[in-house]
Amino acid sequence: MNKIFEIPLYAYERSADQDAETPVRRKVVVVGAGPIGLGAAIDFAQQGIEVVVLDDNDKVSFGSRAVCYAKRPLEILDRLGCGKPMVDKGVEWNIGKVFFDERQVYQFDLLPEDGHEFPAFINLQQYYFEEYMVNRVRELQEQGAPIEIRGRNKVLKVEEKTDHAAILVDTPEGQYHLEADWLIACDGATSPIRGMMGLDFVGRIFEDNFLIADVIMEAEFPTERWFWFDPPFNKGQSALLHKQPDGVWRIDLQLGWDIDKEEEKKPENVIPRLKAMLGDDVEFELEWVSIYTFQCRRMETFRKGRVLFAGDAAHQVSPFGARGANSGLQDTDNLVWKMKLIFDGIADESLLDSYDYERIHGADENILNSSRSTDFITPKSDMSRVLRDAVLDLSEVHEFARPLVNSGRLSVPCTYDGSPLNSADALLDGPARTRPGSPCPDVPLGDEFLLPKLGDKFTLLTIDAEAPDSIEESGITVTRLALSTKTDPTQMLKERFLGEAESGVYLIRPDQHVAARRPSFDETLIRAAIRRAIGKE
Template sequence: METFTFAPPYELPSWPFVPPPELQSTSAGRHPIVIVGAGPAGLTLACDLASRGVRAVLLDEDDTVGVRGASSRGICYAQKSLEIFARLGIYERIAEKGITWSFGRTFSGDTEVYNFNLKTDSVSVQPPFINLQQFYIEWFLVDRIHELGLTDLRWKNRVTQVTPLADGVRLTVETPAGSYNIEADHLIDATGANSPIRTQLGIEAHPSRSTDRWCITDVRFKKPLPVERWTWVDAPFNEGRAVWQHLMGDGVWRIDYQMPEDCDTAYISKPEVAGARLREQLGPGVEFEFVWIGPYGYRDHLLDNFRHGRILFIGDSAHVVSPFGARGGNSGIQDAANLGWKLALVTQGLADDVLLDTYDAERRPAAAENLRVTSRSARFLAPRSPAEHTMRRAVVALAQRYPFARALVNTGRMSVANDYPAAAHLPAGAKTVQNLPLRWRDGTPTTIAQLLAEGTQCLGLWFAPTRAQASTATDLDASLPLRLVAVGGESGLPALQPDDVLARHLDNPAPGTLCIVRPDAYRGALLNDPTPASIAAALRTALAHR
């Protein structure tokens, strides 16, 4: 029997436990924002707040990133998440370490059914996807949080009790040096799918668990494979079941094999069994070493409300979806970006607390859409009836010849930035504004993300305003969080060069039109004939002012 080798284990960073000041006090310390959970969502939120000059306490029961054993877990980071990381200052590290890709192939048996290139619809500086092991993302976020210096990041601090108060939340925290109490104006639960806070408060998550089983095989090959996403609907080398193949950082490939529903998870994870699968796929002459092997089954859940008084839920504590299309971790990162600027404005006294209700109004529909999309992928990949099997065979056969059928082949609809539905604060709904490259009038380069990184304020892109129009801006309420920038024209405002791509991206606004872009790079309003009164009204609506 062939002997398979493992690469040396990753050496993950660890950070020391520092006794918090509350251990020396008989009274609970009070903080505006406490975040529990240092995963991607919690760390993104803490980093986002720090970038806006807002202090927070972040509690985590561990002292490192990732999980013990350094499995790959989340690996695909979508363009919207990468744009958020660009604004937060860690994108360059991610791009340098990760694998940029946009091209994918889908196979049925030995036949390529279709391929796609996600770059064709993108105008962003960031690519459609970068693959990188999740622990690197968390590592980079921790480093950036330390650089910004405003977050009290407390390792080995486990929350054991949460008590809602009339004006906040009280937490009991256990540490290696004893327990203490802490109070928060707002508590953010980012503790993940098995949230102890959600469980303690008795909040129903409506979970469901799939019988579908998979085995992750992280492996490094001596000879590189093509840097493309390959998926098989029914791989002949995996007994007619699905397979995913992705390259990650450090030359490590992640290959996910769909397993029988009644499989023995310990058996399928044995090196000799995983090695036999790889040999069946790649042949006897391919040289490789294992990095990590592990089984998984998936489940989903969705809270009825993401806000419960002074407690808000983000990431997996609020919603879990099947892992098809990278819609889980990316959604949590985007939850954090949606909530960060709203918490900042409320904490700084620039918006009413009701603005936090819009977090639920926007991100819960996004999670529901991701749940709907991933559930369809799960049914396609694991048909539950003879009729579903027949339908899948027909779709795959037609897709080889007819373009209309290719859209029906569903190995996971890749994560996109969710649109937000119409609401009182968003009368027309909202779509994301991609991170376009732009230039100031003098030729200095900038981007949408850079423009939004300079303070917590909306960005008013005013297309070719006249000097008379721009002069009325002096009558705007100075307390409104808005930065006006002209796009072309001779208005006297700070001006960007005219840009046809930007104009098309924003639906070709006529001269004089003002597009208000929110701090999370979503379109807040489009004003065709802006006046100080209409601009102020649009901002107050977007900020949910009563």
């Protein structure tokens, strides 16, 4: 049986654009059909915006690659209509074990907070993740949504024009020209578009190599994340074991810097390493092997005229903490509603400056966290290794040292503190987690949850407070969602949105981040907050 990543899911088909006399102008062209490009395209299509996705390949990701998906991206994917199949297929886990040398030093439980529709994390091979997104694209197409994926359409050239990007595309049947009012580059860490446009991508290179292997086995290992520092089967290095669906296990082995990559990838070299780790008696089959190195870096700005960069094309992190795909989905979640307002003539192009501000803020947070994890996992000096080992030795005996152990700080969404779209916090007794700029936490509402009710439009959430059912301001209709702590048996609405406050009125953006909050409705101030949230105040 063929694996899903061996089947062309968006095989090349000739497009009428290839036969046009003059280049056809498209509203939005997305380059790259990975998780971020598909996420952007589905979002545009759901908003009724015409979008064409170009990809130089015609299949989903080869191998598991990005394997760990966090709650916030799953909530975004639910809004995009494909979060639930991912959770159904994915493996949920909460327990992590940390090993040092030959012994387990401690274990932790992520203890996910109750009252969220989506789990803290799932493990899922990137090929399934992309397959479910492609399925969603097909479903939207059946409903007549203006979305198209063009497989084996490789972008050769991008030229920046005043009001569009001119693109030269290569296909199995030759080249053609295409124009895009807006081009969204989601073409990965090696972004050819970034290179063609001569844009910078600076940061820190980590001199290390990691072998990743997808192994199919019937094993007794529990559904837990196991991380080894300096294990006997990989002396001086680290190792990670994680469970994926279908009896596939993901293994990451640190190899160090001075190695022969091609040699190390050969099964005759990989298999003995895995046997040393798993034990001689475990039967397994190799599904995929790859070697990666990584850098922590970002572009200086994520926008160049009519070209916007998202995901790994804009910023790259180490894999520790699952901050790559997870943060990329938050990029497009931040971008698409702003572009929709610009297309509708409601906001000015300058609103896109806030994409840069907010997502650079997010990228810097992710780079900081993943660089620190990398420094802990792969100490670069004798003394950093001595200190690292001291933390691990102490963690076995003393609880205080455990928070210092850093095998990856798992992805959490960032709060856009200081964003120009935020209004000053006026709910002074309110919880810090829902201050302006924060992503709304989910809350159970009877049999339902809060986030699906917020959807992808501006919402005025009132809790034990009066307000009009809707407000029109600057071309935007803000609809009220009235909730009460009197019908809040879990008290989670109160705990997450009111804290010590008696009542609250929240202005929530289409990406479910808080724009403003106050104790009660004040028409003048809420209207100002709406204008500010679209870059008009």
